[in-house]
Amino acid sequence: MQQTALVPYAHLPRAHHDRQVLTSTVDVFGSAHWLLAERAPRTGGDVPPFDALVVSVHPGGDIELTELSAVRARRPRLDRLPDGGFVVAAPRTRREDDADQVQVFDVLGREISSFGVGDAVDHLLVDASGHIWVGHFDENPEGIRRWSATGRLAWTSDGAxxxxxxxxxxxxxxxxxxWACAYTDFPLVEIRPDRPGRPVRVWANRIRGAKAVAVHDDRVVFYGGYGEERDRLALGELTETTVEPTGLGLLTLPDGSAPGRRRVVGRGSRIYVQAEPYTAWGMFDLDG
Incomplete structure (x- = not known):
């Protein structure tokens, strides 16, 4: 099977390697961010608030540091808002109305608001307008929802x-x-809440278990799968109603090795992959 190597994309500056990487992401504008702390939050009971550092590496190579005060999330999710602030969220919550689950910080790292989005958060991604998209795993039936940065529910997959x-x-x-791909049927779904008349389009899809998806024009790629297919790249083309497979391959790290444990982020035509120890992002671009 043909192998495709990730292209090196962004690295955490070595001066910050002595801190614990709590999480990391790549935002909608292509900047990579690492949320760092002196040590990982404890795993049992409530998490005492702690200070954290966000290290941002922008596409041109510039580095930016933002100190966040009184972060409360254990195993946090992170993304950046278009105004330069940050969103930090806890994936698990014991209450649907947990007002401390999502923290919004301004550009100076000060908390300006907080709200709840529900339990079982698998994905948290901010779009170019500043809306927060949340994808839930199977312990929460809410599916996919879009929130404003002030906690107003702006779109839901209910009835979609x-x-x-x-x-x-x-x-x-x-x-x-x-774009989304969800268990159990794994259709490819395009969601544009602001598009009049047809905010959701669905294509039937035979590729199962993908953990990331990227789309460019009428081409699509799915990354990941079950068991031995965890490093699979499955290429396809969009017809009016289906995804037609066009090829299979394997995605590797830039040095040709398998990623092992990893984080993945999908942004438009790109899939970003970060393997342990989570200090570097690699990139696959369907528009490459």
């Missing part, structure tokens, strides 16, 4: 007629909208 939406396996948030 997405087949078999029990677990949002893959969520790609670009400047134009979002």
């Amino acid at each position: 007629r997405i087949p078999g939406l029990f677990d949002c396996y893959a969520l790609n948030v670009s400047r134009a909208g979002a």
Whole structure:
């Protein structure tokens, strides 16, 4: 099977390697961010608030540091807002109305608001307008939802007629909208809440278990799968109603090795992959 190597994309500056990487992401504008702390939050009981550092590496190579005060999330999710602030969220919550689950910080790292989005958050991605997309795994039936940065529910997959939406396996948030692939039926779904008349389009898809998806024009790629297919790249083309497979391959790290444990982020035509120890991002671009 043909192998495709990730292109090196962004690295955490070595001066910060002595801190614990809590999480990392790549935002909708292509900047990479690492959320760092002196040590990982404890795993049992409530998490005492702690200070954290966000190290941002922008596409041109510039580095930016932002100190966040009184972060409360254990195993946090992170993304950046278009105004330079940050969103930090806890994936698990014991209450649907947990007002401390999502923290919004301004550009100076000060918390300006907080709200709840519900339990079982697998994906949290911010779009170019500053809306926060949340994809839930199967312990929460809410599926996919879009929130304002002030906690107002702006769109929900309820009633969207997405087949078999029990677990949002893959969520790609670009400047134009979002793409998703969900268990159990694994359709490819395009979501554009601001598009009149047809905010959701669905394509039947035979590729199962992908953890990331990227789309460019009428081409699509799915990354990941079950068991031995965890490093699979599955290429396809969009017809009016289906994804037609066009090829299979394997995605490797830039040095040709398998990624092992990894984080993945989908943004438009790109899939970003970060393997342990989570200090570097590699990139695959369907528009490359």
